[in-house]
Amino acid sequence: MSLDRPMGAPRPTLDYRDPAGAPATTDAGDVGPPSRDEAERAVRTLLRWAGDDPDREGLVDTPKRVAAAFEEFFAGYREDPEDMLRRTFEEVEGYDEMVVLRDIRLESHCEHHMVPIIGKAHVAYLPNTRVVGISKLARVVDAYAKRFQIQEKMTAQIANTIADVLQPKGVAVVIEAAHQCMTTRGVHKPGVTMVTSRMLGAFRTCSDTRREFLSMIHGRD
Numbered sequence: 001m002s003l004d005r006p007m008g009a010p011r012p013t014l015d016y017r018d019p020a021g022a023p024a025t026t027d028a029g030d031v032g033p034p035s036r037d038e039a040e041r042a043v044r045t046l047l048r049w050a051g052d053d054p055d056r057e058g059l060v061d062t063p064k065r066v067a068a069a070f071e072e073f074f075a076g077y078r079e080d081p082e083d084m085l086r087r088t089f090e091e092v093e094g095y096d097e098m099v100v101l102r103d104i105r106l107e108s109h110c111e112h113h114m115v116p117i118i119g120k121a122h123v124a125y126l127p128n129t130r131v132v133g134i135s136k137l138a139r140v141v142d143a144y145a146k147r148f149q150i151q152e153k154m155t156a157q158i159a160n161t162i163a164d165v166l167q168p169k170g171v172a173v174v175i176e177a178a179h180q181c182m183t184t185r186g187v188h189k190p191g192v193t194m195v196t197s198r199m200l201g202a203f204r205t206c207s208d209t210r211r212e213f214l215s216m217i218h219g220r221d
């Protein structure tokens with residue numbers, strides 16, 4: 001079944017570290033993944049650029065630590081979100097009501113400034129005979145969050161992947177997040193939260209369904 005997809009259906013793109021993908025080339029002529037040593041040297045350069053001495057005791061291991069931190073922050077490039085949703089369960093006694101996972105902690109990085117985007121995601125779907133393990137919905141959120149992102153794209157990617165793999169009657173994703181590029185630099189507006197949503201299928205076409213979802217994520221006691 002096809003879901004209403006007004007903005008097209010971008011598929012997850014393979015990154016340069018995926019063996020199945022072609023190596024990416026940049027304007028600087030870089031091809032393929034840099035070595036860890038290159039990455040650490042780049043961090044040294046940034047430390048010097050910031051005005052500090054990368055050889056002083058407190059900073060000497062920082063390039064190593066930053067490289068290791070990047071492996072955590074950007075683990076999503078090594079994950080396949082579609083694969084996470086392949087295992088489903090059918091013995092649900094005909095359960096066909098909305099399944100909502102709310103308040104999923106979201107940790108991402110802004111692709112413009114490489115600083116954190118911190119917030120929460122709410123994900124819902126209307127099952128079409130099959131359900132998926134709920135942890136998998138949170139894993140899909142992580143797989144897209146742990147990349148360089150803008151919030152709109154991340155919201156759409158999560159919803160589109162769930163729609164493509166589970167083929168449910170509808171999918172809804174809402175993300176509420178604070179962007180450190182706005183709170184700790186630039187325009188300096190602490191407390192501002194960006195809210196994005198992607199509604200597909202019944203969540204898009206049926207206002208009652210959408211309202212039920214929104215009241216489940218916001219109308220709490």
Ligand SMILES: Nc1nc2c(ncn2[C@@H]2O[C@H](COP(=O)(O)OP(=O)(O)OP(=O)(O)O)[C@@H](O)[C@H]2O)c(=O)[nH]1
Pocket residue numbers: 110111112149150151152179181182185186187
């Ligand atoms: N739509 C959208 N914009 C974002 C997101 N994250 C950061 N931005 C914005 O991306 C824009 C980048 O603007 P530029 O003018 O290229 O960069 P800049 O000079 O650093 O801009 P300022 O942040 O205004 O200082 C800024 O307005 C950011 O607030 C996001 O997830 N979605």
Ligand SMILES: [Zn+2]
Pocket residue numbers: 110111112113114115179181182
């Ligand atoms: Zn930013």
